[in-house]
Amino acid sequence: MAIAALAVLHLRGGFSDSERPNGTESPSEAATGVAADFAKTACDDFDLAGFEALAASAAELDTATAQADPDTETGVLHCVYRSGSGMDLSLTVVSETAADYAERTTDQSRRTWEGDPDTYTIEDFDSGGLSGYTNAHLWDSRQVFLLSAGAGRLLMSVGLTAEPGEFETADALAVTGTMAAQAHERFAAYD
Numbered sequence: 001m002a003i004a005a006l007a008v009l010h011l012r013g014g015f016s017d018s019e020r021p022n023g024t025e026s027p028s029e030a031a032t033g034v035a036a037d038f039a040k041t042a043c044d045d046f047d048l049a050g051f052e053a054l055a056a057s058a059a060e061l062d063t064a065t066a067q068a069d070p071d072t073e074t075g076v077l078h079c080v081y082r083s084g085s086g087m088d089l090s091l092t093v094v095s096e097t098a099a100d101y102a103e104r105t106t107d108q109s110r111r112t113w114e115g116d117p118d119t120y121t122i123e124d125f126d127s128g129g130l131s132g133y134t135n136a137h138l139w140d141s142r143q144v145f146l147l148s149a150g151a152g153r154l155l156m157s158v159g160l161t162a163e164p165g166e167f168e169t170a171d172a173l174a175v176t177g178t179m180a181a182q183a184h185e186r187f188a189a190y191d
Helices: 002-012 033-037 040-045 049-055 101-114 169-186
Strands: 059-069 074-083 088-095 121-127 130-139 142-151 154-162
Touching: 033 059, 033 074, 040 059, 040 074, 049 059, 049 074, 049 154, 049 169, 088 169, 101 121, 101 130, 101 142, 101 154, 121 142, 121 169, 130 154, 130 169, 142 169, 154 169
Parallel strands: none
Antiparallel strands: 059 074, 074 088, 088 154, 121 130, 130 142, 142 154
């Protein structure tokens, strides 16, 4: 889960003064538009069949956080799913105001990871209008595969963590790519 938290902060560049780090929404906010789209309940909208097949186990939502700013029509959604086999899937969707947000952010984060080629294996990702990169590595004795891709002002980060050797890179790419495509379709109005 620490990787997922780092991904949210890295993708977003930290919290602004108006954000609520615990992901709660003010009771007075009406759940329409961006507030409805970037709500914790949006984590229930994703099909986890590919993840469950890879994990060889049912999965359930473990953590959901959401942030929405109706004034700028921006938001952050973070979902963590846990399988019974111990494999985790995290999905973070970020919408910002800058039209080149996804490209700029993926380029910047990719350069950071590429600074240590002995630890991180970075590959290009380009599929269905999304472009970015993948990052495979070991972290805290766990196997990690991270896909960071986006279009326009919409960025998705999808990560898998498991015991070393639990998944092959091609399988991780299939699952994370499918989840990113679902998120892109779900949040297309913000790209």
